[in-house]
Amino acid sequence: MTRSFSAVRQVRRPQGEPRREDFEFVTEPLTGPGDGQVLVENIYLSVDPYMRELMDSGDWAKGAGLEGRALGRVIESKAAALPIGTIVFHRHGWCTHAVLGEADVRVVTPVDGVPLSAFLGVLGGTGLTAYVGLTRVARLQPGEDLFVSAAAGAVGSAAGQIARLLHAGRVIGSAGSAAKVEHLTTRLGFDAAFDHRDGPIRASLAKAAPEGIDVYFDNVGGDHLAAAIDVLRQHGRIAWCGAVAQYNNLDDPPAAPHNLFVIVGKAIRLEGFLVRDHGDAREEFERFLVPHVRSGRITVDETVADGFPTIVDAFLGMLRGENIGRTLVRVTPE
């Protein structure tokens, strides 16, 4: 009996906003795992903004598999450390099944009372990014005031909420629509928020933080960074968060802030960071955050589309900003 699996391939480079016709669904024969490998059935796939950049990149090849973060279950195993039933995280998304080596996966230990999907979001790289940015990079102290840009995004909303759990002082966020701003203050516990399209960011931030800020969690650079440098107090810190993919292929990088030299007189620390450098913080992070996810003190924003065939539409909808929070596709029940 020949088995098969479904996958999505990119068939051309999108011109501007991607369209359905840029992708195709394919069915391919499914081989069993070789020695040291496992066959994984995917449960959740994540579709993320950074994928749009990759579709333009020099590495692009027609018909190649698409990068994507996924959670799946081992259904056949020739790897002793990964018995059947193990839940794993991996990066071979946009497909229903994948044959993977031990080095390609990270074991995820499900927790009672926590939806598995959280391990692709607030308990995954997203939350870990927010956590290490606040604790290791910015070294946020209790009572310190924080500003987060792109605060309604996956990392930003985690950063704001985790800062609250770390006993930050005022938590201020910026976002790109009135609805998102309202979501920040009414649902996510931000003390103040503003729409960065409503006027000069410098003025909006100074109004939201009249006494200044201690830490800026930067997801965007550019004008936001300049405004934060102006408003930061002496010895302020900036954790500049980056997804490699976002910055590797940048034709139009964010402008450098005109006031960068102010970081000298204010003795500000500006530090770029990549979550991949902080895998050793994961255990501490999960110990810290799992109780808060279970208790509901953390709001997990996610939109779940049902069934693998929905993935292209889910991706396009995410790019159009139709969803709040992370967009996931449920391939098969947990």
Added chain:
Amino acid sequence: MTRSFSAVRQVRRPQGEPRREDFEFVTEPLTGPGDGQVLVENIYLSVDPYMRELMDSGDWAKGAGLEGRALGRVIESKAAALPIGTIVFHRHGWCTHAVLGEADVRVVTPVDGVPLSAFLGVLGGTGLTAYVGLTRVARLQPGEDLFVSAAAGAVGSAAGQIARLLHAGRVIGSAGSAAKVEHLTTRLGFDAAFDHRDGPIRASLAKAAPEGIDVYFDNVGGDHLAAAIDVLRQHGRIAWCGAVAQYNNLDDPPAAPHNLFVIVGKAIRLEGFLVRDHGDAREEFERFLVPHVRSGRITVDETVADGFPTIVDAFLGMLRGENIGRTLVRVTPE
């Protein structure tokens, strides 16, 4: 008997390069110290580039005293902690004598075999700036490669030499003339140096550091900073050194580097610092450096002008770049 002392006053704002006519020597009556005060006879006065900026600043007032770092000897005391003969550091320079409170001075303990003048230079704020920039801010590790801008300047030459004593890998400097470049490599122990006026800094730095650098000790910002960001390795650090006076009154701040966003992908830390925040490092610093000054492993670059009447010419000569190293005026013998 009325006693008197000599001082220099600024009588007008310099237009461009200062001239002798912008200053006048005055003789004023010398009062004795009040309770808790001491009368200090100055031994060494330092004239520094930052003073030029202050002469334009909003605080400027005709006939006001000029800021200046000084070493002097207590010759009358009504402060128990500062007996006659105590050597003190203070900031009321450009005069032969000063009445000062306990809070205005810092006691300096002379060391056998170390010229007192070193405490205004490599053993003073200059050296401390270099030391904390390397150890506390950049956290330079043995074997790491370093680039220093304005490396023939007081802070830069200390940074390069101290880095060598901290067992840095390659130490590379930039300076503004061929003579200074030669001084760096032949006298100060730099492994490589270049004249930043010889071509694009990015190209000169890449040539001097073909395998990259780990730490950039930044004294200038602008194009040097952009070049360093390009050449820094993953997890590089930048210690951006500032004299407050240099940056507070800046009409023409250094341009922001166009490639600032690169610090995200490289996870670079860019940190501004002010030596005044690191006074608690002074004891550790002196313990570390004094043996090297005494043994001659540190080259102390200084030009000493003899006699208080030389101070204006010494200052003007320093601004014209006539001297290598710090310019001091010896008011009275040690």
